[in-house]
Amino acid sequence: DQQVKQNSPSLSVQEGRISILNCDYTNSMFDYFLWYKKYPAEGPTFLISISSIKDKNEDGRFTVFLNKSAKHLSLHIVPSQPGDSAVYFCAASKDFGNEKLTFGTGTRLTIIP
Amino acid sequence: DAGVIQSPRHEVTEMGQEVTLRCKPISGHDYLFWYRQTMMRGLELLIYFNNNVPIDDSGMPEDRFSAKMPNASFSTLKIQPSEPRDSAVYFCASSLHGGEQFFGPGTRLTVL
Numbered sequence: 001d002q003q004v005k006q007n008s009p010s011l012s013v014q015e016g017r018i019s020i021l022n023c024d025y026t027n028s029m030f031d032y033f034l035w036y037k038k039y040p041a042e043g044p045t046f047l048i049s050i051s052s053i054k055d056k057n058e059d060g061r062f063t064v065f066l067n068k069s070a071k072h073l074s075l076h077i078v079p080s081q082p083g084d085s086a087v088y089f090c091a092a093s094k095d096f097g098n099e100k101l102t103f104g105t106g107t108r109l110t111i112i113p
Numbered sequence: 114d115a116g117v118i119q120s121p122r123h124e125v126t127e128m129g130q131e132v133t134l135r136c137k138p139i140s141g142h143d144y145l146f147w148y149r150q151t152m153m154r155g156l157e158l159l160i161y162f163n164n165n166v167p168i169d170d171s172g173m174p175e176d177r178f179s180a181k182m183p184n185a186s187f188s189t190l191k192i193q194p195s196e197p198r199d200s201a202v203y204f205c206a207s208s209l210h211g212g213e214q215f216f217g218p219g220t221r222l223t224v225l
Contacts, residue, residue, distance in 0.1 A: 002154070002155075004155075006155075041218065041219075042218055042219075043117070043204050043206070043215075043216025043217050043218050043219055044156070044204070044216050045215075045216065046213050046214070089155065089156060091156075097211060098208060098211050098212055098213065098214060099144065099161060099163075099168075099208075099211045100158060100161070100169060101158060101214070102158070103148075103155050103156035103157070103158075104155050105152070105153070105154065105155035106155055106156075
């Protein structure tokens with residue numbers, strides 16, 4: 001039973017355009033959401049997070065939007081750069097904690113030069 | 114500053130054999146996590162420790178899997194006996210006081 005879902009296994013975007021990665025969750029107890037980025041042969045690295053008390057969090061080119069009523073979050077990357085090509089994992093947790101994270105299956109983003 | 118260290122990076126074994134994966138967390142970190150990555154299920158949390166004590170092992174798939182943390186700088190994940198469906202990438206991560214998790218490079222396990 002996948003509580004965090006990333007329905008798009010892959011996404012290709014032209015360099016300079018906006019990349020939008022989507023994530024849906026089913027557990028209404030989740031209150032903290034994170035995005036991790038993973039390059040080949042490396043472990044995932046933390047990218048950005050958002051608490052359920054907010055609906056938007058921005059960090060440079062990266063913005064995460066949270067729609068609690070729809071149980072949906074998205075990661076926007078503007079402008080997209082070739083170095084953004086990676087697998088992106090959405091994760092969620094309860095009690096605003098970082099310990100027990102539930103991850104999605106990932107979306108492979110390819111930025112086309 | 115060394116990050117999380119995992120060994121081996123690749124492991125190929127035959128069904129029925131015992132497999133031991135190793136992890137050295139970042140020095141000073143008090144949380145350690147073991148994850149498994151597969152195409153179908155993504156990243157799954159198997160077990161995590163706080164101050165060397167297992168806190169939640171509800172993600173451990175079967176009794177064939179066991180994990181130990183004998184001290185603050187070393188942990189093992191053991192599979193005995195291994196099966197082909199255990200083939201996956203296994204990640205170890207560590208964090209300080211439950212903050213951001215830092216992942217190791219992973220061990221790619223292939224069970225033939």
